[in-house]
Amino acid sequence: MQHPLKIAVLISGNGSNLQAIIDYQQQHPDVYQIGLVISNKADAFGLQRAQKAGIPTRVINHQDYPDRVSFDRAMQHEIDAQGVQLVVLAGFMRILSAEFTEHYLGRMLNIHPSLLPKYPGLNTHQQAIDNGDAEHGLSVHFVTAELDGGPLILQARVTISPEDDAASLQHKVHQQEHLAYPLVVRWFAEDKLQLKNGQTWFEGQPLNKPLQLEERST
Ligand code: GAR
Secondary structure (H helix, E strand, C coil), rough: CHHHHHHEEEEEECHHHHHHHHHHHCCCCCCEEEEEEECCCCCCCHHHHHHHHHCCECCCHHHHHCCCHHHHHHCCCCCCCCCCCCCCCCCCCCCCHHHHHCCCCEEEEEEECCCCCCCCCCCCCHHHHHHHEEEEEEEEEHHHHHCCCCCCCEEEEECCCCCCHHHHHHHHHHHHHHHHHHHHHHHHCCEEEEECCCEEEEEECCCCCCEEHHCCCC
């Protein structure tokens, strides 16, 4: 693995996970380097975060393309032109084509605000509250063609208290996301993490269940 690992981060909005990944890079410049940030929305606040950190940005607006495949090909062209080794989806809210997910199979991560396989898709925090769940959380996984369905790597849990609403729960989950995501990118950079035959491998062993953030700090 080339060091530091060159990554691209794809966003659609606020970019607080991108910020966590930037902050980690600034503290550990030898682990990974963000070579490119792509947003499908020109007004995504995450673009300003990247520019402030001196990271190259591109806006590729999905509305400028006739279909999903041509939009994805435009992103692929930019990503591959930069020699990127890992694609990191951080609040990127577009469904990806099978062609794109196949091209980056084993080289693309996503973070999702639920304990997958519970609650793929949107409004995860409200769904957890409405179902009376005692806990909620996040999942980091390899991306496959199945939406929020690829092999799990790491989860972190938060307790749902009676006072929680969707906003407070989202805040709790975000705090854990900001710890979890840079750590997983680091593991990939350190060659500890692979996707083999549809299964996540960590430190040379297949994972039967996702790692738990609470049990790991490095
Ligand atoms: C994060 O909570 C992330 O888990 C979620 O979008 C949010 C983006 O926040 N992603 C998904 O829902 C993907 N299915 P951010 O822009 O502040 O990083």
